[in-house]
Amino acid sequence: MYQTQRQTTRPQITAHLAQTMTLLTKAVEELNEEIEKELAANPALELNEELHCPMCNRIIPRNGFCTYCTKPKSMSADETVVFISLRNDFISRSDNYDEDMQDEQMAVMVEELPAIILRQIASELKIEDRPIAAYLLNQLNEDGLLLINFEELTTYFHVPMERIKKVQNLIQHADPLGVGSSTPQEALLIQVEVLSEQRNIPSAVKEIILNGFSLLIHENYREITKKLKISQDAVKSAVEFIRENLNPFPTRANWGNERQPDSFGKNVYLQPDVFISHLNNDEKNPLMVEIIMPVRGTLQLNPVFKEGMKQAEGNVREEMKEDLEKASLFIKCLQQRNNTMQRLLERMVNSQKKYILHGEKYLKSITRAELAKELGVHESTISRAVANKSVKLPNGEIVPLAKFFERNLNIRAMIHEIINKESKPLSDTQIMEMLKKQGINIARRTVAKYRSMDGVLPAHMRKNK
DNA sequence: CTATGGCACGGATT
DNA sequence: AATCCGTGCCATAG
Numbered sequence: 001m002y003q004t005q006r007q008t009t010r011p012q013i014t015a016h017l018a019q020t021m022t023l024l025t026k027a028v029e030e031l032n033e034e035i036e037k038e039l040a041a042n043p044a045l046e047l048n049e050e051l052h053c054p055m056c057n058r059i060i061p062r063n064g065f066c067t068y069c070t071k072p073k074s075m076s077a078d079e080t081v082v083f084i085s086l087r088n089d090f091i092s093r094s095d096n097y098d099e100d101m102q103d104e105q106m107a108v109m110v111e112e113l114p115a116i117i118l119r120q121i122a123s124e125l126k127i128e129d130r131p132i133a134a135y136l137l138n139q140l141n142e143d144g145l146l147l148i149n150f151e152e153l154t155t156y157f158h159v160p161m162e163r164i165k166k167v168q169n170l171i172q173h174a175d176p177l178g179v180g181s182s183t184p185q186e187a188l189l190i191q192v193e194v195l196s197e198q199r200n201i202p203s204a205v206k207e208i209i210l211n212g213f214s215l216l217i218h219e220n221y222r223e224i225t226k227k228l229k230i231s232q233d234a235v236k237s238a239v240e241f242i243r244e245n246l247n248p249f250p251t252r253a254n255w256g257n258e259r260q261p262d263s264f265g266k267n268v269y270l271q272p273d274v275f276i277s278h279l280n281n282d283e284k285n286p287l288m289v290e291i292i293m294p295v296r297g298t299l300q301l302n303p304v305f306k307e308g309m310k311q312a313e314g315n316v317r318e319e320m321k322e323d324l325e326k327a328s329l330f331i332k333c334l335q336q337r338n339n340t341m342q343r344l345l346e347r348m349v350n351s352q353k354k355y356i357l358h359g360e361k362y363l364k365s366i367t368r369a370e371l372a373k374e375l376g377v378h379e380s381t382i383s384r385a386v387a388n389k390s391v392k393l394p395n396g397e398i399v400p401l402a403k404f405f406e407r408n409l410n411i412r413a414m415i416h417e418i419i420n421k422e423s424k425p426l427s428d429t430q431i432m433e434m435l436k437k438q439g440i441n442i443a444r445r446t447v448a449k450y451r452s453m454d455g456v457l458p459a460h461m462r463k464n465k
Numbered sequence: 466c467t468a469t470g471g472c473a474c475g476g477a478t479t
Numbered sequence: 480a481a482t483c484c485g486t487g488c489c490a491t492a493g
Contacts, residue, residue: 231470231472232471232472233470233471234470367477367478367479368478368479369477369479379478379479380479382479383478383479407478407483408485427467427469428468428469442485442486443485443486443487444468444469444486445469445470445485445487445488446484446485446486448468448469448470449484449485449486452470458468458469458470459468460468460469
């Protein structure tokens with residue numbers, strides 16, 4: 001149920017395109033930069049352009065998978081086997097640009113976006129308005145926004161402003177919802193408007209976008225509560241909703257080529273760092289976990305440098321030795337980090353399999369601290385590994401990895417279920433009692449809180465079914 | 466009197 | 480140290 005809801009918020013075309021793009025996540029990029037920096041600073045470090053699979057150490061083709069590790073050895077029919085495969089398909093930005101796929105894909109986006117939109121709105125577009133639509137679509141900037149002067153257009157086309165606005169409005173309702181808006185704010189409002197037809201939206205969302213937009217951008221939530229006289233909870237759920245479902249730059253986050261963070265300071269959700277899917281997309285097959293790795297070669301100690309050190313003398317020799325040690329430490333750190341990520345996911349996927357396959361209701365609550373203990377690493381290691389990463393689930397939903405650690409999601413999902421199932425509206429107290437029967441003890445106040453977090457109206461305002 | 470939302474406290478988590 | 484979370488208490492609306 002939730003899946004279908006989510007999917008409608010992410011139009012299919014964008015999902016499709018996003019899949020075909022080379023994905024370069026922020027987390028990965030940071031790591032790549034880190035590597036570049038170290039590489040430049042330390043002569044003892046060398047980059048071997050051949051790609052080795054970090055698991056089995058076989059050489060694998062650029063942009064390729066390690067087929068050995070990608071294929072499960074024995075496929076049991078019903079039991080879901082989990083294994084990890086790593087993918088090294090990252091190209092450094094400084095690489096020769098014209099040969100990269102990336103350029104091609106950019107071109108695809110730039111050329112086709114207007115066409116895609118035009119096709120969508122064609123049936124509703126009056127023939128005489130076509131030139132206007134075409135012009136507007138060609139002026140879209142890379143964020144999918146329309147930063148042009150409308151007054152000039154009226155003289156240019158010799159038509160009233162109203163007509164141009166009408167065309168714009170058509171465009172705004174096309175697939176990357178909100179494209180062609182003049183401001184991010186406008187784009188958000190369109191998205192809210194459309195989404196509210198399909199599902200409940202926390203009540204404060206619109207208000208915040210309308211009247212607290214600049215505060216929202218600066219993450220100044222306390223001011224929002226004050227200025228708009230909205231409760232903390234309401235603001236919180238609204239912001240949560242906005243982050244997860246709305247997108248101020250209609251084309252940007254969807255096929256994240258942009259490096260800057262979005263206006264909320266985080267661009268986490270739409271570019272997965274980890275893919276979880278069934279092998280060959282067949283539900284009978286085991287789950288496969290792909291971790292996107294920041295590798296475009298294998299880091300190693302530079303053998304020439306090593307040789308050189310042997311012959312050097314005195315201070316020079318000491319310095320070189322230091323470099324060498326640093327380099328070796330760096331490599332170890334990276335390996336460690338990769339290793340942690342791998343074990344972390346292995347553990348997560350195994351214990352949260354039900355959630356991954358059957359939805360939020362089955363999410364088990366695990367804290368990072370527990371997991372850290374289990375894996376024998378420090379808590380902060382887990383925290384860092386989880387932060388700013390997102391996962392693509394088999395059903396296509398992209399969620400932050402942190403969601404795996406949300407303690408109350410399952411209960412919230414159960415509340416949804418109860419509310420959707422019962423014919424007459426249940427009060428919070430009644431819901432609480434129903435939960436108690438299912439072995440969940442929470443306070444009435446808490447039920448109320450979860451309810452409002454998800455934008456569900458109180459009992460007396462819900463309608464009988 | 467019942468249902469719900471606001472505020473703020475204390476303990477857990479990061 | 481900072482933030483998050485569940486809850487209790489109280490105010491308000493109906």
